[in-house]
Amino acid sequence: MVKSAGNSKSNGNLASTYNVTCDELHRHFVNIATDKDYVRSLITDQHVNNTAVNNSVAFCEWSDEYIAKLLSKIKNTSPGYDGIPSWFYKSFSTEMSHVICKIINVSVACGFVPNAWKHAVVTPVPKCHPVTCAGDFRPISVTSLLCRLTEKLVVRNYVQPTFKNLDITDQYAYKPTGSTTAALIDITHQTSLYLENHDYVRCVLIDFSKAFDTVNHSILIEKLKSLKLPTFIHGWI
Numbered sequence: 228m229v230k231s232a233g234n235s236k237s238n239g240n241l242a243s244t245y246n247v248t249c250d251e252l253h254r255h256f257v258n259i260a261t262d263k264d265y266v267r268s269l270i271t272d273q274h275v276n277n278t279a280v281n282n283s284v285a286f287c288e289w290s291d292e293y294i295a296k297l298l299s300k301i302k303n304t305s306p307g308y309d310g311i312p313s314w315f316y317k318s319f320s321t322e323m324s325h326v327i328c329k330i331i332n333v334s335v336a337c338g339f340v341p342n343a344w345k346h347a348v349v350t351p352v353p354k355c356h357p358v359t360c361a362g363d364f365r366p367i368s369v370t371s372l373l374c375r376l377t378e379k380l381v382v383r384n385y386v387q388p389t390f391k392n393l394d395i396t397d398q399y400a401y402k403p404t405g406s407t408t409a410a411l412i413d414i415t416h417q418t419s420l421y422l423e424n425h426d427y428v429r430c431v432l433i434d435f436s437k438a439f440d441t442v443n444h445s446i447l448i449e450k451l452k453s454l455k456l457p458t459f460i461h462g463w464i
Contacts, residue, residue, distance in 0.1 A: 307371035338462020
C-alpha cells in the first residue's frame with residue numbers, strides 16, 4: 228500500500244506540487260524492490276528445512292517473560308500493514324506474550340518469515356526539490372511491529388556478535404556506535420597527520436546516487452555467508 232506524500236486528489240494523483248501519480252510510484256517501487264538477478268535457490272527452502280533441525284542446538288528460544296518485557300517497552304511508533312498499534316501490545320504484553328513468543332521462536336528457528344510480515348505501508352518522501360520523477364522519492368516502508376521486533380532480536384543475538392570478526396574500524400555507518408561525527412573526527416585527524424609531512428592533502432569524496440535502489444541480493448547473500456551465521460538465520464534474512 229502506497230500513501231501519497233501530502234494530500235492526494237481524488238483522481239489518484241499526488242499533491243499538485245509533485246507531477247507524479249501513485250501508479251507511477253507503485254511501478255517504480257516494485258521495480259527497485261525486485262532483484263531480477265536474485266536466485267532464491269542460493270539457499271533453498273528445502274536446504275533451510277533440512278538444516279534447521281541440525282542447527283537446533285545453536286538456536287536458543289526466547290522466553291515468554293523476555294518477550295513480555297520487550298512488548299511492554301515497545302515505543303509509540305507507527306503500526307504496519309496490519310494496523311495493530313503499539314499501545315495494544317504494551318497494554319496486553321503479559322497476556323499475549325506466550326502466543327507471540329511461540330510465533331517468533333518458530334519463525335526464526337525454521338528460517339521462515341510469515342507472509343503477513345512481508346507487507347508494508349510505503350510512504351514516499353521527496354529526496355530532492357524539485358521532484359521530477361518517481362526516482363526522486365525515498366520509499367519509507369513500515370512493516371508490522373512484530374516483524375520489526377523480531378528483526379531486532381535477530382540482529383542483536385545473531386548478526387551483531389559476528390561483527391567482532393570483521394575489520395570495519397574505518398566504517399562509521401550501519402554499525403553500532405557509528406556516527407557522522409565519528410567519521411568527521413577521523414578524517415580531520417588523518418588529514419592533520421598527513422599535513423605534518425606534506426604540503427597538502429587531496430580528499431576524494433564519492434556520493435553514490437540511489438545506492439540502495441541497486442542492491443544485488445545475490446551478492447548480499449554471499450556476504451552474509453562470510454559471517455558464518457546459522458543456516459536458519461540465513462533463511463530468515
